[in-house]
Amino acid sequence: MEIEKDKIYSVSEFITVVNADLKWMKARIVGEVGEAKAGPTGHMYFTLKDEKDGTMLNCIMWSSKYRLFGITLEPGKKIVAYGAPEIYAPNGRLSFIADTIELAGEGDIKKQYDELKNKLAKEGLFDLENKRAIPKYPHKIGVITSKQGAVIHDFLNNIGKFGFDIKMIDSRVEGQGAVEDLLESIKTFRKKDIDVLVIIRGGGSMESLMPFNNELLVREVVGFPVPVLVGIGHDKDVPLVAMAADRSESTPTAVANLLNESWEQALLLLERFERKIFASYGLIFEKYKTIENKFKISLQNFKNNILNIGANLDKQMESYFTGFILLCDKTREKLNGIEKVVNLNNPERNLKLGYSIASVGGKIVRKTSDTKIGQDVNIKVSDGIIVSEVKEIK
């Protein structure tokens, strides 16, 4: 904001103008905590002292920010504060308003890590029995990571094509500013319908991973409504968030593989079932073929039986025919026999042969005593009757 040379400002106006410019002077300042005092509302008032010449800077950290970082401001502790200067109107003093703080001394970082780890461990936040299983066949996945860098690409390249519904929230994952982002992201995901929450970032030094050693973040992870899967690369000291998570992997790729696992197993099972079903199906075909063959044989047998019956009928018919012909022949023989008998006994035939029949008074003459001398005898020959008289009987 430009200062108007001809204008006379009131104190308040001037401080407002200066503060408007000062808020753009964001800086990271390293120093040793001198005095540190908490106000009645929890705001922290402290001084940062230059290590070399002892120059002092008044600092304020609002309680809403201070409680995020889990760092106790104590005299002698070396920290890096990030923020911007501001003139505090009530007393006119220049103060550095710290948005974030982080420990700067390596020993302090390790000490803070160990202390928090022990504290949270005592509370049981890392206990294995409290871990929830990553659900089988997860579908809706919430991912918290930075859009920048290779991590998200590694994750997405390795997550299988199982129809995952992935929702991602871009968050800073390095530097103390990351804590605020991470907490905000988790808060957002609390309201979303997801099966599992994934927090991933690449490897780094303990210092760069300090946001993941934040107490509030650890508690959020433990209290999150669905299982939390963390994939943070690390060297020696496991980030506390990873220890608190329901499952922890060391790389984004491993996290992706873990999410794939149950689906891949399901695929294998499906393939196995498929093979089994096809094998069983094949058996059914075999059985059907056997039944079909049996049926064909039965049909053939049936056909043979019919043919046999037919052949028998033919044979019987043949015998009927033969029998009938025999019957006809016998009848003819009988007729011929009778004809012969009749012919033999035909009186006309005998007359024609020269035999004649003599009769007296209608009686056939068989003996000499059947006639008397002088009687008329009728002699029947083939073509008529000769009437003659008995002259002599010898």
Place this chain on the structure above:
Amino acid sequence: MAKETNNLNNNLKKLSEISDWFDNREEVDVEEGLAKVKEAVVLIKESKERLKQIENEFEEIKKEVEAKDDGK
């Protein structure tokens, strides 16, 4: 057909009786014998014709049956 078949049977029966009559005769009754002969001749002729007829019918049936068998 049944009537004709019966006629053949009857004819055969009658012819048998005539045959027996001749076989068992003690006296020759020329007139009766002639009458029998005449009757027998007619019966024999009829019977032979009927027999021939039956045989022809049988041949027809046989042919029909064999034609059916060939067409199987």
